[in-house]
Amino acid sequence: MGTQPGRSVTSKVLALLDAFSPASPTLTLSELARRAELPLPTAHRRVAELVAWGALERGDDGRYRIGLRLWEVGSLAPRGLGLRELALPIMEDLYEVTHENVQLAVRQNFELVFIERIAGRRAVPVLTRVGGRFALHATGVGLVLLAYAPTEVQEQVLAAPLERYTALTITDPVRLRRRLAEVRRAGYAISDRQVTMDALSIAAPIRDPDGVVAAISLVVAHDRADPVALAPLVQAAGRVLSRALGAYRQPSGRVPLRSRHERQ
Template sequence: MLTRGLALLGAFGPARPAMTLSQLARHAGMPLSTAHRLLGELVEWGALERDDTGSYRIGLRLWELGALAPRGQGLRERALPFLEDLSQITRENVQLAVREGTEVVFVERIGGSGAVPVLTRVGGRFALTATGVGLVLLAHAPTEVQEDVLGGRIERFTERTVTDADELRRMLADVRVNGFSISDRQVTMDALSVGAPIQDERGQVVAAVSLVVRHGTASPHTLTPLVRTSARAITRALAEGYRAG
């Protein structure tokens, strides 16, 4: 029954933030009566809430619990002052992301005033192969994860998206050597992204930060030192957090 309860929760996603009983039963693959009983328990506990139309939505208690995730809210809170500095200085999009399996999860996103539109949202997922943060996280992922991603189908977003595994391997080697990534019009034809790694206190890459700018408006050579400096400042802040307990 725990598995079935989790299946109901797992039916929610960015594309399905609100669902009716019958939609939930169908997505979680269980009879209406079972879904109805389990949803009652989830609402009672506060994991779900019902809106005016009777649809189910994620409840505040689950949000409160999620705020305790060290790789989500904990990382976000330590990094936020540095992300805000980077956003105010550049007036561009700033993104913070972690890797979950073979995908990027965006933990924070600050939109620059008048900056190029980006496709991502907080709590949203994206392919590791195309974005600036994704290339950093993939470059520092365990070999099995890299081979899993590079051996599978590599999604194309634009005519500039690199989908050749060998070319991606060379790009990832460059990221490791240079300490930054550049995604040039690989996600949308109007955007360029520069990413840099954030490390934990043992030197493991646990997150990545990026600037996303309109293609042609700023040189990667200007952006790279800014993003790397910000990533190092966040790395230091994380280390201080660990020492402070």
Template sequence: MSDREGATATGPVLARALRILSTFDTDRRAMTLSEISRQAEIPVSTVHRLVAELAAWGALERGGDGRYRVGLRLWQVGALAPRGQGLREIALPFLEDLSQITRENVQLAVREGTELVFIERIAGSEAVPVLTRVGGRFALTATGVGLVLLAHAPTEVQDEVLSGPIDRYTECTVTDPHSLRRMLADVRTTGFSISDRQVTMDALSVAAPIHSGRGHVIAAVSLVVHHGTVSPHSLAPLVQTSARAISRTLSGAA
């Protein structure tokens, strides 16, 4: 297949390069050219050329085992995202304070489309294990931060999320769209969310919104604790205080 034919069959060069990068995830951190080709559904000859260019720029790195991994240059560029590293740097002192006070897991997330992205997580010394990781994506319907972000998302985003398949993680996961709409209304009224055993059966999270200088909800912070150890309503003021402090700092930095 010629390069021109390959471009026609698999899309523009940039789109193919992005498809290659998107094949890497937590389950596929290192891959051979043939594995990348199979995951991206792009011919090996084309993958060979594009991977070489990506590696030359620093988006990918080739290890001694011949497998490719995400390169440091890509992380450096991603760190410039204002909703990522910039927000994280402003929020981190408050997240650390919340973690030190409670010794529990603290998380910071933003919404991207119909998913959330975790941009920071601080693990408490004796905290409940969680499934999240920095840079990881998750459904908006189950976690504390997800419920906050969905509650303040545009109506069309809410409709899209609630009209599609809703992932179930445990027997306590709320998957009924009408029940979720009532929960989202409560989040907007109370100013915080509670996710009780919706992701794992041993965890409960309480989350609150972070506002931009213009008042828009741009992120959410949560505290994740062992289920049954404390009342979620007793945690809400702590989380809301941290969220308000981050919001004020963001407003001052704008």
């Protein structure tokens, strides 16, 4: 240990997990070895250990997939199912009163990850998958998460090429920077046909005592959307969740220097 050249064993184990993706949810041993850049015997030994623990499972077809035990441990992530458990009743309420798509997302580095989604049966089709990633600059939840991200994150996103999804996607960094300022001023974001030409989303921040930790949105058909009517609904949902996360509470363990008033 500590003496083997190059990558650590830990990183090799993690590379085996990295080999799986939504597009490749099952892999053969040789595909796993190739993707993790490991010799076949090494891959074989590590994979056997991962199977024994339950991180991977081997199907009747001989292919490997992510195992239930890893899903179970992953479900303990506070930013995953923890946030989802808290948010689901509020999301169900939003769905009940609108029958539109409701989404919940957090930022992971320079992308967003969808934590939960309620897809309206008669609502505009959405492509999101729970656990799936997306760029920050196009969707409503992405614009909220980017607007409240640390400056370094914003600068990196603005410096990189901004992918165009539709004719309306903002790909000019100057315009995007202005839009982010508007989002902070308004307290919500609207993405109008910036991902697909039939959909509009309205998103609001969810805060804990340290800042914005997630975003919630409604995705509606752009031609029947009334963003002005829907924005307060989404903002209210964001505030209920923020309150549950202690965003508006006195920070614990600190003596207040002056009285704090709740702010928007």
